[in-house]
Ligand SMILES: NC(=O)C1=CN([C@@H]2O[C@H](COP(=O)(O)OP(=O)(O)OC[C@H]3O[C@@H](n4cnc5c(N)ncnc54)[C@H](OP(=O)(O)O)[C@@H]3O)[C@@H](O)[C@H]2O)C=CC1
């Protein structure tokens with residue numbers, strides 16, 4: 276399953292509101308920040324808002340800068356990103372600006388919502404029913420596969436942001452804090468109550484833009500079980516970057532590994548042949564840096580650019596076994612082991628038979644293979 280990179284964008288008041296309850300849209304951003312938003316839009320393949328935002332704001336969601344549109348066209352992309360909305364009711368005003376400005380539009384909805392939306396909108400948008408309920412993963416996969424969307428900007432509102440963050444589907448948050456207070460409990464909030472992934476997000480940037488502050492965050496908590504979260508991709512990418520640091524070898528793979536606790540805390544990382552050990556494997560090196568009594572291991576995830584090994588000549592225990600002994604029960608990898616050194620190595624089988632979950636994210640296979648090009652076809 277491949278999804279676009281999902282960027283949640285919003286401006287909030289000091290007391291955490293997205294808007295007030297007045298009839299006009301509350302301008303939290305200033306001119307320079309709206310221009311930054313325009314730039315982020317121009318770098319996106321699609322922009323999504325919930326039906327509530329269409330009803331409340333009547334937005335156009337355009338790339339306003341002619342230069343940015345021209346640059347998109349010069350790159351062979353449409354002048355405007357695809358505009359996307361979600362609705363369960365299908366209650367969409369056909370006169371809203373959303374349908375009459377910009378480029379292509381798509382509506383993701385339920386089977387029941389699709390009927391009403393089709394009746395109201397005619398052919399002004401593609402209408403995609405996703406079953407009795409709207410499944411966000413199915414929506415993201417459809418955008419990726421059918422519309423070729425690789426970068427999705429989500430511009431709210433709170434109902435939509437809350438679901439994507441809770442389900443571990445947001446790769447990045449870009450929040451602007453505006454120096455004003457709304458103070459009305461009936462106003463919409465950025466994130467609603469409920470169960471989110473645990474732990475702290477990673478702050479990647481802060482930037483003053485006139486009188487507002489842009490804060491960029493990345494969720495860090497691994498997914499649970501077989502279901503990948505956006506942070507799983509981040510950590511697997513790090514494992515692949517570590518693989519590129521390995522001293523080259525003609526007789527062993529170059530692999531990187533990271534061990535991450537359920538709350539997104541990195542416990543250790545390692546790569547093949549690191550330090551003075553010419554045969555150490557990435558997972559072995561990473562696990563050796565963690566106290567075996569660390570209680571976080573039981574709910575941790577091991578990210579390994581290559582499937583953990585099943586058999587070893589140079590050491591008594593293969594990495595699949597070391598992972599199980601450490602108590603880890605979730606592994607995310609990019610690439611199943613080819614027959615180069617061991618016939619039918621099946622580290623995933625060893626792990627799965629012992630009750631561990633093995634998640635393969637094939638979109639990172641090329642990156643995991645890159646430092647091993649001389650060993651595989
Ligand atoms: N400051 C900022 O940066 C921003 C502020 N805003 C503000 O936020 C407010 C709107 O936020 P909010 O009311 O939360 O609305 P949303 O834009 O999040 O839209 C919510 C609607 O989207 C549809 N929807 C959401 N999730 C699902 C799902 N899982 N399945 C099916 N349909 C779904 C439903 O539509 P339906 O009811 O049709 O079934 C739902 O009522 C406005 O006041 C707006 O001004 C919005 C964006 C950015």
Ligand SMILES: Nc1c(N[C@@H]2O[C@H](COP(=O)(O)O)[C@@H](O)[C@H]2O)[nH]c(=O)[nH]c1=O
Nearest residue numbers: 286301302303304332334335336337430
């Ligand atoms: N009020 C507000 C935002 N609101 C967002 O901007 C959308 C309007 O887009 P457009 O009609 O194209 O100008 C609106 O629907 C909502 O998603 N965004 C921000 O960055 N800062 C703000 O202060």
